[in-house]
Amino acid sequence: MMIRQSFIEQKPTLYLISTPIGNLKDITLRAIETLNSVSVVFAEDTRNTLKLMSHYGIKKTIKSYHEHNKREATEQVLYHLNQGESVGLVTDAGTPAISDPGFDLVLAVKSLFPVVAVPGASAVLTALVASGLVPQPFTFIGFLDRSESRKTETLKKLSGFSHTLVFYERGDRVKKTLNTIQQVLGNRQIVLAKELTKQFETYIEGSVTDILSLDFNEKGEFVLMVEGRSDTLLSSGDMYQDVLDYIKLGYTEKEAIKKVAKDYKLPKNDVYQAVVDKGGIKQ
Numbered sequence: 001m002m003i004r005q006s007f008i009e010q011k012p013t014l015y016l017i018s019t020p021i022g023n024l025k026d027i028t029l030r031a032i033e034t035l036n037s038v039s040v041v042f043a044e045d046t047r048n049t050l051k052l053m054s055h056y057g058i059k060k061t062i063k064s065y066h067e068h069n070k071r072e073a074t075e076q077v078l079y080h081l082n083q084g085e086s087v088g089l090v091t092d093a094g095t096p097a098i099s100d101p102g103f104d105l106v107l108a109v110k111s112l113f114p115v116v117a118v119p120g121a122s123a124v125l126t127a128l129v130a131s132g133l134v135p136q137p138f139t140f141i142g143f144l145d146r147s148e149s150r151k152t153e154t155l156k157k158l159s160g161f162s163h164t165l166v167f168y169e170r171g172d173r174v175k176k177t178l179n180t181i182q183q184v185l186g187n188r189q190i191v192l193a194k195e196l197t198k199q200f201e202t203y204i205e206g207s208v209t210d211i212l213s214l215d216f217n218e219k220g221e222f223v224l225m226v227e228g229r230s231d232t233l234l235s236s237g238d239m240y241q242d243v244l245d246y247i248k249l250g251y252t253e254k255e256a257i258k259k260v261a262k263d264y265k266l267p268k269n270d271v272y273q274a275v276v277d278k279g280g281i282k283q
């Protein structure tokens with residue numbers, strides 16, 4: 001157990017600095033001030049960060065910190081901190097450690113030196129509040145696994161959630177992911193958001209089926225938001241039919257019975273008996 005107070009001691013500090021997600025004006029005054037104050041900046045892509053800092057006239061040493069060099073880069077960060085130098089960490093866009101590198105660095109530093117987040121733009125919150133879907137509660141998942149089986153398994157675990165689900169997805173995979181969402185979660189209402197805070201900021205909304213039928217520009221990255229499960233999503237009033245519907249969505253008979261039991265707030269044995277009374281599941 002520990003209690004961390006960020007500003008009590010005057011010690012070298014690791015700053016997690018949020019950067020613009022699109023429009024360069026997304027940056028905060030505090031972020032600019034912090035970038036000017038640190039001794040060195042570690043960045044996911046040094047070229048992108050150099051452009052940002054040049055735009056604001058900030059001249060600092062920029063070093064690389066990304067998923068493939070994080071062990072070596074962490075040692076460099078600790079070296080600078082031990083030399084009495086504060087360090088800034090940025091990603092290409094948004095807040096470090098949110099679907100971007102940074103989490104492991106925080107774990108390595110937090111017991112030795114202060115770790116301070118400098119808040120700013122967030123693609124998740126920007127998209128969510130303008131989506132028209134219920135903004136709270138929501139669950140942010142980030143990028144789904146590329147493996148179709150793992151993606152399906154994750155969505156199954158989320159299928160009973162009654163609140164909005166938020167994902168990131170690459171444009172070249174977005175329609176494939178929408179097809180999987182339709183198979184596992186059903187034909188829910190969704191909103192796709194891209195180019196946030198830029199000139200061509202776009203929201204695409206409708207049912208999964210409607211959006212899959214559209215011809216839209218798939219380049220770039222999307223924030224993909226899915227409405228939560230409603231009480232009537234699969235509830236037909238017939239437990240046997242609901243079990244069949246869940247099986248059609250890819251659930252095993254055992255999983256389907258468990259979900260229907262939860263939906264109806266009944267023991268699993270009651271649902272199982274209802275299935276047996278109807279003659280069982282014919283494969």
